[in-house]
Structures are given as C-alpha cells and as structure tokens.
Amino acid sequence: MERYEATATASTPEQVGLSFLTLAHTLREQVDQHMMATAGLSLSRTKVLQALAGRGALHQAELATALGQAPRSVTQILESLERLGLVSRTGHPEDRRRKTVKLTHTGRTALAAAEEAGTHVLRQLFGSLAPQQLTDLDALLTLVRTTLAGDKAD
Template identity: 70%
Template sequence: MSEHHTITTGSSPEQVGLALLTTAHNIREEVDRHMISATGISLSRTKVLQALAAHGTVHQARLADILGQAPRSVTQAVESLERLGLIDRTGNAEDRRRKTVSLTTTGRTALAAAERAGEHVLRQIFGSLAPQQLTDLETLLTLINPPRSHTG
C-alpha cells in the first residue's frame, strides 16, 4: 500500500468517503496479494471456504445467497476450488443442475492457512495504531457502516 491520502481539516463528506473507499480498496488488494502469495487462495475464494465452514454442506444456490453473490460467480469459484481439491461438489439424482457443495479436509487446512495469512497482513497494516486509535476507528466504522442489502 504505497499510496497515502491525507485528509485535511474541513474535508467534505464526499472527500472523506472517497478516501475511505480508496483505503479499503488498497487494503483489500494488499490482503488478497498476501493471501495468494502465501497460500495460492484469494480473499474471495477464502470467503467461499469460510461460508462452507460455517454452514456445512449446502446447495450451490444457497451458497450464492449466503455470500450475497450471483450464482454464476459462485459457480466459477466452486469449480476452481473443486479443481484444487478444497471442496467436493455432488449432483442431485433428481435434478442434475442442483449441486451440493462441502468443504474437504484439505479445504479446512487451506482455509486455516489463508486466514492466518490474511490476519498477518492486517496486523501489519493496523498494528501501528495505538489501542485507542483502533477503538476510535472501530467506533467510526460502526457508525457509518450501512446495513447490507440482500438482492436476489
């Protein structure tokens, strides 16, 4: 994260909002880059594994709903993770289009490694903040975090 944006006193809500969006994007890219480098699994693929770890075996359409993503996007992620042996995908005897997805033992191990890699880079990024700064940042983020809208 080489780009730093300075917010000056008197900045408008739009300027602060854009700075936050830029910062969030840069942090996400850094976490993703680090996770891929350390484990070969991206942040978005890790989120699929986390959903399966939390919800167990689910139908692929339900997984898309849990993730708040389009079914087509989830299908691509599932196919990729299946090729890596991180998840199992089985068909339904009555409806061949309906697939059930579950996490493999290898997938659980990979998920743990990916989470450690993500946590490591987040500690690097946020570790320089004093405890009170972390608390203040968390409070501010909670105040402005809009509720997640579910579509689909």
C-alpha cells in the first residue's frame, strides 16, 4: 500500500474536518462555476433535473422531499427551469396548488451537457491521484459517511 508523506505535526480531527469542509466548499464552487460557464446550469439546478430524470414526473412536494430541500426553494428553482423550457409543470385538476413536474426534451439535453461539464472538472481534479490513492480516499470518505449516518440514527 502506498504511503503519503506525513506532515511535521500531528493533525487533530478538528483540523482535518475544517480542512475537508473548506476543500468541499471550494470543490463545489469550482464544479458549479464550470457547469454554469459550459452548460448554463448550476449544480443545484442540475440536481433537480437529475431527480426528475431518475424518478420521472413528480409532484413538487415529492421532488422537494427527494432533494431534501424546502418546498419554497424547489419552487423557485422550478420556476426558472420552466422559463428556460427545461421542465414543464401541470396543475392537478382538483387542486390548483398541486403541480406535477416533468423533464422536457430540452431539459434532458441540458442535463447531459451539465453532467458532462461536472464530470470534466472532477476528472481534472481527481485525475492526478494514483489509482491506490483514489481507492484509499474513497474508503476514508465511506468511513466518515458511515459514521455520520450512524450518528443520525441515534
């Protein structure tokens, strides 16, 4: 197993956690900026389109739940996506407030471009890691994610 050069001082969990949060924030910004510049979609809008592509037509409340977001936040994103012709929203015949959202053909095309742009950035940033480093990083992230999931269950 390949070893990485250790720093001169021992890292504490707090230092590593803060470093990770900073890196995650910067990485998200980089991906978001590249997706906007290349495909015209932000990461948050792309996630909405991905949910619709994966699950099919959904009521707005179901979509908000699937995304783990507040319904009002999702409504604002959907309004802008509808203006761009990327989604269509249709009212329920008996409840005008209840809307069903569906991905359009144009939305599928935009989603593919956004995903390609996001993949490009991630390959560029993580492509410099050796295969074993990628495997090690993935294992460490899985361990942290598992710990976090265990904490939520308590």
